[in-house]
Amino acid sequence: MKGALCRKLRADPDLAGCEVIRHEEQYASGVPDISVTHQRRTVWAEVKLNRPRRIARVTPLQQQYLRSLDALLIVYAVDEAGEWSTEVIRSGQRLVLLNGERHPPHGFVVGSIKTLLREYQGKEED
DSSP states (O other): OHHHHHHHHHHOGGGTTOEEEEOOOTTSTTSOSEEEEETTEEEEEEEEEEBTTBOOOOOHHHHHHHHHTTOEEEEEEEOTTOOEEEEEEETTEEEEEEEEESSOOHHHHHHHHHHHHHHHHHHHHO
8 A cells, every 4th residue: 555655656747856755664663654855845644544344543653743743644444345535634634535436546645745745835935
């Protein structure tokens, strides 16, 4: 799931020149899974997958990083019928929700990250 999202991020022409890093190692407990950096601005993302009878949890340490880094929480969910939904949450607020997909909607998440990078760039120009 996370590898496919990183590949989609790296392949997006609008994100050419961005550094996409997947942060997963046993010593990086709590650090968000993915970072996307463009022009010294970084979007952090923690990715969770909910399956039938198996709900992913955000640990207290992950919650702390989500707050301190203003990171996105991306929650993919698949039901027993194979229908996908995706939530993008920032600062405890649901930004967007997409339902009824037949495949994990990575493009939808890439769009959310691009929007946030543009928002950061706009703040720098002010």
